[in-house]
Amino acid sequence: MTMQNENLSGLDLRTEIDRLRKERNAIILAHYYQKPEIQDIADFVGDSLELSRKAAETDADVIAFCGVKFMAETAKILSPEKIVVLPDLDAGCSLEDSCPPDKFKAFREEHPDHIALTYINCSAAVKALSDIIVTSSSAEMILDQLPKDQKIIFAPDKHLGGYMARKTGRDMLLWPGVCIVHEKFSETELIKLKAEHPGAPVAAHPECPAHILDHADHVGSTSSILKFAKESDYDTVIIATEPHIIHQMEKAVPEKTFIGAPGADGNCNCNICPYMALNTMEKLYIALRDLEPRIELDEELRLQAKKSLDRMLEMSSGTVGKGDLGPTDLAHKG
Numbered sequence: 001m002t003m004q005n006e007n008l009s010g011l012d013l014r015t016e017i018d019r020l021r022k023e024r025n026a027i028i029l030a031h032y033y034q035k036p037e038i039q040d041i042a043d044f045v046g047d048s049l050e051l052s053r054k055a056a057e058t059d060a061d062v063i064a065f066c067g068v069k070f071m072a073e074t075a076k077i078l079s080p081e082k083i084v085v086l087p088d089l090d091a092g093c094s095l096e097d098s099c100p101p102d103k104f105k106a107f108r109e110e111h112p113d114h115i116a117l118t119y120i121n122c123s124a125a126v127k128a129l130s131d132i133i134v135t136s137s138s139a140e141m142i143l144d145q146l147p148k149d150q151k152i153i154f155a156p157d158k159h160l161g162g163y164m165a166r167k168t169g170r171d172m173l174l175w176p177g178v179c180i181v182h183e184k185f186s187e188t189e190l191i192k193l194k195a196e197h198p199g200a201p202v203a204a205h206p207e208c209p210a211h212i213l214d215h216a217d218h219v220g221s222t223s224s225i226l227k228f229a230k231e232s233d234y235d236t237v238i239i240a241t242e243p244h245i246i247h248q249m250e251k252a253v254p255e256k257t258f259i260g261a262p263g264a265d266g267n268c269n270c271n272i273c274p275y276m277a278l279n280t281m282e283k284l285y286i287a288l289r290d291l292e293p294r295i296e297l298d299e300e301l302r303l304q305a306k307k308s309l310d311r312m313l314e315m316s317s318g319t320v321g322k323g324d325l326g327p328t329d330l331a332h333k334g
């Protein structure tokens with residue numbers, strides 16, 4: 001039965017989801033950009049790297065992934081024996097859309113002396129065509145381990161790539177993708193907001209364009225922004241990332257004030273991720289009840305994609321030393 005012709009209004013969704021989670025031996029993983037009610041019912045809420053690690057480690061039989069499709073695919077790549085459900089299969093990502101596998105493959109072939117460092121926000125097929133996957137919290141650590149003269153393609157986020165290039169002094173070839181959410185912050189409105197809250201720092205995600213990052217006091221992944229918001233001495237912090245993360249901040253330090261950075265009209269909801277917002281409690285309930293929609297991957301593709309993800313997990317665990325990996329170790333084997 002599809003959701004459209006179901007009436008779930010009589011159900012206590014929290015209780016039902018909890019019951020099904022136990023019956024199915026399921027773990028609910030959620031990204032910080034999910035609606036507050038989903039974050040609150042999840043077993044674990046985290047950034048992309050933490051969620052990948054959880055998916056790889058869990059001994060649950062079912063992973064209900066409350067995030068977007070590339071995240072649920074990552075869970076399936078790392079835990080193929082588990083059933084992975086995504087409440088709404090249409091929960092995509094503009095970065096993934098910007099990088100079709102055939103175009104990425106052709107680009108790689110034009111630059112055979114470059115390795116591909118690819119942001120986790122991409123399809124399993126693009127992961128399979130990449131050498132090392134990175135997240136915003138692992139990119140710098142991974143770049144630090146590559147020889148300085150290594151030629152690198154960074155895809156698909158040109159803003160994260162540009163930020164990393166500026167920070168590490170590396171000249172990388174950037175794929176021209178953007179996150180439609182972080183792209184919408186307005187520099188003019190941010191300057192006005194800062195003037196209204198003198199002294200309040202700006203914490204920004206590196207998916208923001210450079211003209212926004214130029215005004216930031218702290219740049220990092222969602223987990224890193226959350227840590228800064230909780231631990232820094234400021235009473236008021238301006239948050240330049242998807243605003244649902246503010247829920248965790250308000251729970252952790254209710255005495256502080258967190259203000260979402262504005263879009264062009266100064267007060268819009270345009271910075272809510274439309275893909276993440278597709279997941280609802282109703283769809284999570286149905287996913288746990290029906291064990292659908294499921295993520296399924298071709299085994300050959302999965303194994304190829306796993307190589308680049310495993311490199312990320314290994315290189316972000318601190319066990320590989322600086323400069324340890326050279327071009328020969330990383331050359332893409334097709």
Ligand code: 13P
Pocket residue numbers: 046047048049121135136137179205207220221222223
């Ligand atoms: P992180 O949680 O890794 O910072 O990623 C942010 C994001 O945009 C996920 O889609």
Ligand code: SF4
Pocket residue numbers: 033068092093094095121179180181182207242273274275276
């Ligand atoms: Fe993709 Fe941006 Fe949404 Fe993250 S916030 S899922 S990068 S569109």
